[in-house]
Amino acid sequence: MTSRNLDRMFFERDPRKVAPALLGTLLIHGRTAGRIIETEAYLADCDPAAHAYRGRTKRTEVLFGPPGHAYVYRTRQHCCLNVAVQPPGTPGCVLIRSLLPVVGVPVMRRRRGGVPDTHLTDGPAKLCQAMAIGMDQYGVDLCAGGSLRIVAGDGGSAPMRTTPRIGITRAKEWPLRYVSMPD
DNA sequence: CTTACGATTCCC
DNA sequence: GGAATCGTAAGG
Numbered sequence: 001m002t003s004r005n006l007d008r009m010f011f012e013r014d015p016r017k018v019a020p021a022l023l024g025t026l027l028i029h030g031r032t033a034g035r036i037i038e039t040e041a042y043l044a045d046c047d048p049a050a051h052a053y054r055g056r057t058k059r060t061e062v063l064f065g066p067p068g069h070a071y072v073y074r075t076r077q078h079c080c081l082n083v084a085v086q087p088p089g090t091p092g093c094v095l096i097r098s099l100l101p102v103v104g105v106p107v108m109r110r111r112r113g114g115v116p117d118t119h120l121t122d123g124p125a126k127l128c129q130a131m132a133i134g135m136d137q138y139g140v141d142l143c144a145g146g147s148l149r150i151v152a153g154d155g156g157s158a159p160m161r162t163t164p165r166i167g168i169t170r171a172k173e174w175p176l177r178y179v180s181m182p183d
Numbered sequence: 184c185t186t187a188c189g190a191t192t193c194c195c
Numbered sequence: 196g197g198a199a200t201c202g203t204a205a206g207g
Binding site for chain 1: 188189190191192
């Protein structure tokens with residue numbers, strides 16, 4: 001049973017393609033892992049809600065590089081994980097919003113301060129806290145086979161629905177949030 | 184240097 | 196509904 005690490009070609013596509021394709025895959029960091037069940041696409045061009053919309057800065061730098069690298073950003077006192085997609089110079093990305101805990105649940109509980117298991121990784125900053133993903137992971141290559149990586153899911157495409165993106169003030173109607181349907 | 188502002192979370 | 200709380204980005 002050899003799990004397939006997602007390769008760079010997987011991430012080289014449009015975020016609207018990558019975001020739904022990421023549903024059902026396994027995000028791994030160290031001894032923890034979780035199945036991705038919610039993502040959002042942020043477009044490279046003319047997406048006023050995207051961090052890269054106002055151009056290249058120190059913070060958004062990795063979005064302009066090659067696909068498959070981690071874009072970690074800070075909001076308030078939390079960190080969130082994105083994956084840079086599309087070819088260099090095209091700053092599309094996908095935000096990982098929620099996952100199902102699979103491996104390392106005890107350590108996740110500890111890091112999350114003993115909240116109920118249902119709230120371990122059900123938010124973009126919560127999953128980062130549970131999996132110890134922070135600014136140290138900024139720019140990490142997810143295709144390099146390091147401790148932070150994403151491997152393909154078991155079966156084919158799972159049922160999914162789209163909704164507007166959460167927590168943004170611009171382009172709030174765009175249906176770029178992808179959510180796995182419960183079994 | 185100063186100001187404005189969050190791709191959130193948690194509590195009331 | 197509202198506060199916490201701090202780095203980033205932009206402007207003087």
